[in-house]
Amino acid sequence: MLRAMSKVNPSREAAARERRGLARDDIARAALDLLDEEGVDALSMRRLAERLGVGTMTLYGYFRSKDELLDAAVSEAAEDFVFTLPDGSLRERLRAHQQAARRLLARHPVIAQLRARQPVVQPAMFRITEGAMQILLEAGFPPDEAARVFRVLFVQVVGDALFNRDEPTAESRRRVRGALLSLPEDEFPAVTRAAEGIAASTGGPEQFDYAMELILDAVEARAARHSAASSHQ
Amino acid sequence: MLRAMSKVNPSREAAARERRGLARDDIARAALDLLDEEGVDALSMRRLAERLGVGTMTLYGYFRSKDELLDAAVSEAAEDFVFTLPDGSLRERLRAHQQAARRLLARHPVIAQLRARQPVVQPAMFRITEGAMQILLEAGFPPDEAARVFRVLFVQVVGDALFNRDEPTAESRRRVRGALLSLPEDEFPAVTRAAEGIAASTGGPEQFDYAMELILDAVEARAARHSAASSHQ
DNA sequence: CCCCTGCTCGTACGCTGTACCGTGCAGCGT
DNA sequence: ACGCTGCACGGTACAGCGTACGAGCAGGGG
Numbered sequence: 001m002l003r004a005m006s007k008v009n010p011s012r013e014a015a016a017r018e019r020r021g022l023a024r025d026d027i028a029r030a031a032l033d034l035l036d037e038e039g040v041d042a043l044s045m046r047r048l049a050e051r052l053g054v055g056t057m058t059l060y061g062y063f064r065s066k067d068e069l070l071d072a073a074v075s076e077a078a079e080d081f082v083f084t085l086p087d088g089s090l091r092e093r094l095r096a097h098q099q100a101a102r103r104l105l106a107r108h109p110v111i112a113q114l115r116a117r118q119p120v121v122q123p124a125m126f127r128i129t130e131g132a133m134q135i136l137l138e139a140g141f142p143p144d145e146a147a148r149v150f151r152v153l154f155v156q157v158v159g160d161a162l163f164n165r166d167e168p169t170a171e172s173r174r175r176v177r178g179a180l181l182s183l184p185e186d187e188f189p190a191v192t193r194a195a196e197g198i199a200a201s202t203g204g205p206e207q208f209d210y211a212m213e214l215i216l217d218a219v220e221a222r223a224a225r226h227s228a229a230s231s232h233q
Numbered sequence: 234m235l236r237a238m239s240k241v242n243p244s245r246e247a248a249a250r251e252r253r254g255l256a257r258d259d260i261a262r263a264a265l266d267l268l269d270e271e272g273v274d275a276l277s278m279r280r281l282a283e284r285l286g287v288g289t290m291t292l293y294g295y296f297r298s299k300d301e302l303l304d305a306a307v308s309e310a311a312e313d314f315v316f317t318l319p320d321g322s323l324r325e326r327l328r329a330h331q332q333a334a335r336r337l338l339a340r341h342p343v344i345a346q347l348r349a350r351q352p353v354v355q356p357a358m359f360r361i362t363e364g365a366m367q368i369l370l371e372a373g374f375p376p377d378e379a380a381r382v383f384r385v386l387f388v389q390v391v392g393d394a395l396f397n398r399d400e401p402t403a404e405s406r407r408r409v410r411g412a413l414l415s416l417p418e419d420e421f422p423a424v425t426r427a428a429e430g431i432a433a434s435t436g437g438p439e440q441f442d443y444a445m446e447l448i449l450d451a452v453e454a455r456a457a458r459h460s461a462a463s464s465h466q
Numbered sequence: 467c468c469c470c471t472g473c474t475c476g477t478a479c480g481c482t483g484t485a486c487c488g489t490g491c492a493g494c495g496t
Numbered sequence: 497a498c499g500c501t502g503c504a505c506g507g508t509a510c511a512g513c514g515t516a517c518g519a520g521c522a523g524g525g526g
Binding site for chain 1: 346348349352354356359360362363366367369370376377378379380381382383384385387388389391392393395396397399408409412413416420421422423424426427429430431433434435440443444447448450451452454455
Binding site for chain 2: 513514515517
């Protein structure tokens with residue numbers, strides 16, 4: 001029974017899969033659609049199976065667990081990352097890359113939320129890493145520092161998608177400002193003084209752009225140091 | 234029935250609460266302990282009630298929902314933030330503040346995870362904001378920009394706690410590096426070249442320190458611009 | 467003393483992820 | 497052509513979740 005004889009005919013499995021039109025990617029894509037439409041809490045194995053017109057347990061023939069399915073959904077989402085390395089300065093190139101990442105995260109907000117639960121080390125995700133690393137290496141950063149710089153940008157862009165999620169609607173901004181202004185002014189002088197700015201900084205493209213330009217200032221400065229060092233060596 | 238007569242004797246409620254030794258804060262603290270010990274998925278209303286020696290539904294006399302309880306637990310955690318504004322340069326002060334924030338998030342990792350789910354606008358959290366805003370305002374930043382700078386730092390420190398959670402154990406780093414090196418080298422030249430650095434950059438205090446120093450470079454530069462502008466006005 | 471008001475919490479409902487296992491069919495060997 | 501066999505499928509079941517409902521009960525005010 002436990003003999004390794006089950007693989008006598010490997011085409012059997014593939015053939016059986018093909019009978020049904022169902023494939024691993026189809027399920028992952030359907031899961032992603034559901035996630036995009038209704039959010040991360042709305043995805044249950046039963047709902048997804050129903051939507052696909054199959055039994056719940058059928059899904060476990062393709063994925064060992066719900067977590068594995070979520071991983072696949074994130075990979076599927078990462079396929080939508082479109083970026084072609086442009087010409088230009090380091091700053092312009094990194095800016096273009098980060099904007100592409102932001103667009104991806106805006107289209108699939110679940111990526112950030114799921115990434116916060118599990119690390120997700122999948123090839124599709126590394127396509128994003130690859131783009132940024134090429135830019136940084138070509139700018140003269142040594143590999144180790146390039147990785148550190150990338151990580152800072154990564155944390156910022158995903159963190160922005162997570163924490164600055166709500167674009168500052170008039171309503172949501174008012175709510176934040178209300179909370180801020182209800183604080184005792186003597187205990188929170190700085191916060192109350194800047195209440196308006198804090199409410200504005202909790203979301204929206206302006207905050208993202210500010211964060212990127214700020215960090216790119218520093219990255220550019222360090223790049224200059226590196227290229228200077230390499231040129232007079 | 235719907236008359237607002239229920240508040241005839243407000244002391245009754247408090248007295249009844251006092252009979253039992255149970256108070257809102259006690260429950261929140263117990264929830265936080267459970268979260269710290271066993272993680273966010275381990276906290277269920279049943280388990281928490283059992284640990285407190287009360288019936289499950291009793292908790293709903295103190296909190297309208299589990300989410301409200303989680304909010305209170307985060308606030309409780311935020312009480313552990315200890316920071317006294319030091320003397321020194323802008324850089325030194327911000328560094329001290331961010332290190333304090335990092336210590337808090339290391340002691341209570343759930344803060345970051347729960348913050349990723351819901352915004353949590355609670356007074357206790359604003360104590361952290363207040364410290365940073367004081368530093369930035371005193372350094373000459375106008376309130377709106379101070380808020381933006383704070384937000385960048387906030388995203389970085391919470392994002393670091395979330396995404397760079399695992400300190401790079403030899404084991405975990407090996408796993409990441411393994412995933413990186415299994416990528417096709419011709420498709421991912423930059424990633425494979427910097428694989429070692431990428432694995433190292435996914436966690437640990439070195440990455441956090443690098444991120445902070447990088448961002449502080451840029452913050453310092455902008456602060457100089459502001460203080461220069463205000464001095465010759 | 468009795469009633470009334472409030473906290474407490476047992477029970478129950480609808481949901482979750484998934485282990486187990488019976489069913490039926492497609493493909494191969496004879 | 498026929499029977500066997502391996503496997504995809506999915507119904508049922510279980511443990512656990514958040515929480516609505518309402519019964520029970522104790523303590524204070526009339």
